[in-house]
Amino acid sequence: MPPLYSTSDLHSLNNHMRPDCINILRETGLLRRPPHRGSGRMFNYNFSTPGSIPSIWSCSRTATSSLRHHNKRQVHLSNLRPLPQSSQPVMKQRHLKLALLNTRSLNNKSLILNEFITDNNLDFLCITETWHKPLDYFSLNQTTPAGYTYMDKPRPEGRGGGVAAFYRKDIKTSTISSPAAPSFEHLTFKLSGPTPLVTAIIYRPPKPNPSFPSDFSDFLTQLSAISPSVLLLGDTDCKSATEFRELLHFFNFTQHVNFPTHSRGHILDLVCSTGLTIHHLSSFNLNIPDHLAIIMDIDIPIPTAKDKRTISFRNLKSISPSALSASLTSKISASPPPLTDNPSDLTKYYNETLSSCLNQLAPIKSKTVSFTHSAPWYTPELHKMKSRKRQLERLHKKTGLTVHLQAYTDYLQQYKDALNTARSTYYSHLIHSGSTNPKALFSTINKLLKPSNNTSNSFTTDKCNSFLSFFQTKINTIYKDLSSSPAPTACTPSPAAPLLTSQSLSQFSPMSPGELPKTMKGMKTSTCVLDPIPSHLIKDSLPAISTLITEIINSSLRSGLVPHSLKLAAVTPILKKPGLNPDIMSNFRPISNLPFLSKILERTVATQLKAHLCSNDLLEPFQSGFRSQHSTETALLKVTNDILLCLYIYI
Incomplete structure (x- = not known):
């Protein structure tokens, strides 16, 4: 145990004369310590002042440290100019993980392949021999994990064949249309980026076809003209076809698979590339098909993916009908509707009142989500x-x-x-x-x-403007045809035909508040994005706003005017058939959704039109004109749409 010193002992040691060996130790450098990296000063033991504890810091920096700090300060920051901020997405080398597999029927392997994608964190799974038929999407939907989508190309007729690709939704891809080849099946798509990566999934049937070399040569010529980076994946016997290998060599393609990919020791899978590098090529045995899965990595410059995004929502489940009715009643009593017969002013008041109550009871909230949900049936x-x-x-x-x-x-x-x-x-x-x-x-x-909707992710601002211009041109064409068409001539009834009615429907009758619940009873509660409040909440709080809705309907019927806000519709383009090219505007069908208040007006006019037909014995002839295609209610709504269309166009 070391000895303990008192205060007097420490003072005596401080005043003690230095030993004679201090000078010798200092001359030999044993008391010298290396310089401090932060300041560059040297430790200096100075015992010139007796009776005090000397400072061990020098007053000046060493020459070495001065030179070192001088070299660091040669850069003048004033000469540097900040780089301009670019609005383009940041491009970086993204690591893509791909897999290729011949499934030999996807129907009984969908769930295993679903787990294979998620367990290996694949970005792409390219499969051949899906054996699925056109318009058959059940097995494809089962294979697709959450956050993924797919593109497919089944065999048009017969059994077997078919290719497909499953990939992450955040990776922007677009299919490349190319003529079908009779000797092989293919699915071609490209990834966006400064140098697009063109990927083709190929399946060559086992039966020999003499036209395959020429068809495949034309196919490679088309792909090479699109991008210098091309990746070929598929199933074909490339070891036994000398002419096929010569084609690959002619187009500078490299076959990377040099190990058996079949259970019988054959090399049947194709992984060829030009203009890019493939890393970590390996095989994986799923023990279900007779082919091994080929897994590989590719580094490609594509826009960085946003794993999370911010959404806005309302907690509509927290709104009770009683609270909404009380809020509407107090709102209307505090600020009554304007005393006017203009339906546009009343509709504006209606929208503002309902929007204000909705913001009060369920304000808009923001939340960052990643949309990674597991299967609900996984126990x-x-x-x-x-x-x-x-x-x-x-x-x-x-x-x-x-x-x-x-x-x-x-x-x-x-x-x-x-x-x-x-x-x-x-x-x-x-x-x-x-x-x-x-x-x-x-x-x-x-x-x-049904197939997954792959077109919603590609709706950019430019594409929406293109849709607007395309549909506006079609509407202008319809207007032009209507204005240039001759006026219909009055048909003279035959003497044998009796006169059905002498009464005409010159005006609509006003609706009472008691008729409004009957009108809304059979209506669907579908909500349009232009509605100020969800439609089911309007039905729940109908007693509080029935008078206001009735006044808007009657004002429109009396004046013959349809408010401008009720003429607007939310248009959603939907592909006419799955698999059509989404870049062609004519392949879409516009689905328009009107506000709920506009549908109430439409239903009111249809009800009065039906009453007029029944009172004048016109319902049976009217039904016979539409019996082959539509029911009576659907036919009435179609005629009502034509009546309101005239109000939309000319008023």
Whole structure:
């Protein structure tokens, strides 16, 4: 244990004369310490002043430190100019992970491939031999994980064949239309960027075709003209076809697969590229198809993806009908509607009042979301089975024994059956519980059987303006045809035909507040984005605003004017058929959605039109004119639309 010193002992040591060896130690440099990196000063032991604790800091910097700091200060920041901020998306080398697989029927392997995409964090999964038919999207939807979408090209007729690609939604892709080749099937698309990457998925049937070399040569010529970076993926016997290898060499393509990709030891899969580098090419045995999955990495400059985005929403479930009715009543009593017969002013007051109450009860909130949702039917039991499957897979790879391979294969089949059973049970219960809710039922069926909407992600501002110009041109053409068409001639009834009626519908009758609930009873609660408040909330709070709605309808019927805000419609372009080119405007059908108040006006006119037809015995002739195509209610609404269309155009 070291000795303990008192205060007097420490003072005596401080006044103690330095030993004779201090000078010798200082001359030999043993008391010298290296310079401090922060200041460049040297430690200097100066005992010239007896009776005090000397300072060990020097008063000046060393020559070395001065030179070092001088060199650091040679850069003049005033000579630097800040780089201009660019509005273009930042381009960087993005790491893409791709996989290729020949599935030999996608129908019984969809859920396993779904997990294969998510477990390996794939950006693209390109598959051949899907065996799906045109307009058959069930197996494709099952394979697509959350946050992914797909593009496909089935075989037009016959069984077998078919190619598809599953990819992340945040990667911008566009299909390339090319003429179909009789000797092979292909799906071609490109990724956006300064140098677009053109990718083609190819499937060549096993039967020999003498036209394949010429068809494939024309195909490669077209791809090489689009971009210098081309990637070919697919299934073809490239080891036995000398002419095929010569074609690849002529177009500077490199075949990267040099290991067996089939269970019988053949090289049947094609991974060829030109103008880009492929890393970490390897195989993965799924033990379901007879082909191995080929996994690879590619570095390509594309815009950086935004994993999260900010959305705006309202908590509409927090609004109770009683609270909304009380808010509307107090709002209308505090600021009554204007005393005018102009329907536009009344409609403006209606929209402002309902919007104000909605903002008060359910204000707009913002939230950052990533849209990564797991499958709702995936149970904890399936998670345990998946863990067990991975244990057996690792054991088989570690030992390589046949018994472990058989155990892994058998358990994989059990896991696949459990996945199918869990998914079927979930959707069966969902369809059974939604049998009384047509909206939920059709939404579930469409999710299972309809193709995913790949066009909504490509709607830019320029494309929306192009749609506006395209549809405006069509409307102007209709106006021009209407104005140039001759006036209809009055037809003279035959002597045998009796005169049906002598009364005419010259004006509409006003509607009472009691008739409004009957009119709205059979209306759907579909909401338009132009509505100030959701339609179901209007029905829930109808007693508080029935008088205001009735006054707007009667004002429009008396004046023969339709308010300008009720003439506006939200137009949504929808592809006429799946698989059409989304860059061609004529391939879209415009679906217009009118405000809810405009639909009430339409239903009111249709009701009075039907009453007029019934009172004058005109309903039966009217029905016979539309019986082949439409029901009576649909026909009345079509005629009502024509009547209101005249008000929209000419007033």
